[in-house]
Amino acid sequence: MSRSQRVYAWFDDRLDLDEAEQFMGKAFPAEDSFLLGEVALFSFVMLVLTGIFLGFFYEPSTTEMTYEGSVAQFQGESLPAAFGSVLQLTYDVPFGMFIRRFHHWAAHLFVASIGLHMLRVFFHGAYRNPREINWVVGTTLAILAMGAAYTGYALPFDEFASTATGIGYNIAGSIPILGDPIAAIVFGGDFPSSATIPRLYFLHVFVIPILIAGGLALHMGLLVRQKHTEAQREDDVKPVDSGTAEAAADRNRETVDREDDSVVVGLPAFPNQTAVSAVVFFLTLATLSALAGFLPVHNIAEYGPNNPAGTPALIMPDWFFMWLYGFLKVLPSSLGFHLGPIEISAEFLGGVALPSLVFLAVFAWPFIDRRRDSVHFTADPFERPVQTGVGVAGVVFVMIASIAGMNNLLAEALGTTTGAVNLPLLLAMIVGPIAAFGVVHRAISRERTTADTAAQPDGDDRTEPPEVTDDE
Numbered sequence: 184m185s186r187s188q189r190v191y192a193w194f195d196d197r198l199d200l201d202e203a204e205q206f207m208g209k210a211f212p213a214e215d216s217f218l219l220g221e222v223a224l225f226s227f228v229m230l231v232l233t234g235i236f237l238g239f240f241y242e243p244s245t246t247e248m249t250y251e252g253s254v255a256q257f258q259g260e261s262l263p264a265a266f267g268s269v270l271q272l273t274y275d276v277p278f279g280m281f282i283r284r285f286h287h288w289a290a291h292l293f294v295a296s297i298g299l300h301m302l303r304v305f306f307h308g309a310y311r312n313p314r315e316i317n318w319v320v321g322t323t324l325a326i327l328a329m330g331a332a333y334t335g336y337a338l339p340f341d342e343f344a345s346t347a348t349g350i351g352y353n354i355a356g357s358i359p360i361l362g363d364p365i366a367a368i369v370f371g372g373d374f375p376s377s378a379t380i381p382r383l384y385f386l387h388v389f390v391i392p393i394l395i396a397g398g399l400a401l402h403m404g405l406l407v408r409q410k411h412t413e414a415q416r417e418d419d420v421k422p423v424d425s426g427t428a429e430a431a432a433d434r435n436r437e438t439v440d441r442e443d444d445s446v447v448v449g450l451p452a453f454p455n456q457t458a459v460s461a462v463v464f465f466l467t468l469a470t471l472s473a474l475a476g477f478l479p480v481h482n483i484a485e486y487g488p489n490n491p492a493g494t495p496a497l498i499m500p501d502w503f504f505m506w507l508y509g510f511l512k513v514l515p516s517s518l519g520f521h522l523g524p525i526e527i528s529a530e531f532l533g534g535v536a537l538p539s540l541v542f543l544a545v546f547a548w549p550f551i552d553r554r555r556d557s558v559h560f561t562a563d564p565f566e567r568p569v570q571t572g573v574g575v576a577g578v579v580f581v582m583i584a585s586i587a588g589m590n591n592l593l594a595e596a597l598g599t600t601t602g603a604v605n606l607p608l609l610l611a612m613i614v615g616p617i618a619a620f621g622v623v624h625r626a627i628s629r630e631r632t633t634a635d636t637a638a639q640p641d642g643d644d645r646t647e648p649p650e651v652t653d654d655e
């Protein structure tokens with residue numbers, strides 16, 4: 184027995200590696216869009232690694248310190264430690280600026296890839312029985328990712344970021360009855376108070392990442408347990424004959440029937456899928472390095488430390504919060520009302536009630552579009568007028584709401600006031616998605632009718648309705 188075999192046998196005795204080997208042979212369907220989830224996963228890994236680096240230098244405190252770093256305009260000044268430490272980190276710690284930018288862009292890529300991954304799962308119908316639970320876990324992960332971004336945004340304690348995150352404090356405070364306790368727990372009472380930064384820091388570096396890591400373990404565990412969905416096969420799948428020894432062994436395997444949903448056809452997890460994933464990992468790393476190298480992020484030296492007396496001219500949340508900000512901007516304050524002694528403010532309706540309804544609809548979707556039997560194959564979005572229509576309507580809704588979040592820029596571009604654009608934006612948020620649904624539904628239904636008519640022998644003109652699939 185060679186030394187490497189002895190080492191293998193040592194581990195095998197203890198860990199039953201033969202069984203693990205079987206797991207490594209699990210098939211992973213070779214579909215490019217399935218790699219979006221991996222991009223999200225790798226972005227999270229990079230966020231944790233870069234976050235650890237930043238944690239060595241960041242000071243989660245608003246206590247004043249004398250700044251002695253290299254930014255001339257603040258030298259010798261007394262600054263809140265959080266702000267001063269981020270200045271130090273950016274301009275005096277070797278690679279500090281690069282890692283800070285990397286962390287920033289990884290957060291953006293994390294949220295973007297989660298959004299795209301979610302759309303991929305939606306349009307492929309991969310949320311259907313038995314994967315409803317994983318859809319619910321995934322939606323929770325999406326909310327947690329936004330929570331991580333929000334709490335991180337506040338940490339440099341500069342004038343811009345703390346004013347923007349203060350909007351969240353006001354929204355939390357607007358929740359009837361629970362508002363004050365929630366604001367006290369999350370923000371430590373008033374915003375910003377000396378307790379705010381330590382609270383948000385603890386949430387950002389401990390509570391939320393642990394919840395995300397736990398959620399991810401569950402997400403991946405369910406994925407392995409339930410197997411991955413697979414695109415419809417065009418034909419029966421014959422064993423590959425590439426002339427290698429493995430292929431010779433493969434030849435003894437049976438052909439997989441086109442309809443057989445008890446097995447997944449794809450690349451073995453090891454080594455093939457691992458090699459693909461490694462490429463995705465390094466591409467993610469390279470993309471983030473390029474972004475961090477070339478694109479600056481939030482310039483805190485320009486904004487200066489938080490100043491309770493001042494308000495920056497333009498407050499903008501990150502792009503992924505823009506749709507929520509849009510709700511706040513276009514809902515008129517006159518919508519608020521009283522339920523006995525309880526105030527239901529427009530801020531609560533736009534900042535809490537409406538977003539909660541949106542997320543509730545997302546959570547509930549697999550139970551609305553439900554299946555009695557489990558499905559293994561992904562659906563073709565061009566075969567599902569209702570579901571694809573709903574998906575496109577959802578995207579249009581979020582896009583119009585995001586434009587509403589930038590109503591001031593729109594008004595400026597049109598040479599008018601924000602008041603003048605708010606009502607059209609509110610109407611567009613209602614009419615736009617309905618119109619999008621109508622157009623998509625009609626286009627797909629018509630396409631399917633044409634395809635079904637063309638498929639009939641001799642192009643005869645029988646007027647039977649198109650075949651209804653189980654996706655209807």
Ligand code: HEM
Nearest residue numbers: 217220221223224301309314317318321322324325411412
């Ligand atoms: C932290 C965020 C997330 C990460 C890192 C992540 C990662 C992944 C990965 C790597 C896969 C397998 C490859 C693939 O199908 O893309 C997957 C599958 C899946 N994800 Fe996620 N995901 C996240 C969030 C979400 C969200 C927001 C949803 C939906 C609301 C979701 C629903 C699903 C479902 C249903 C599957 C199974 C898909 C299938 O079998 O075709 N995930 N996820």
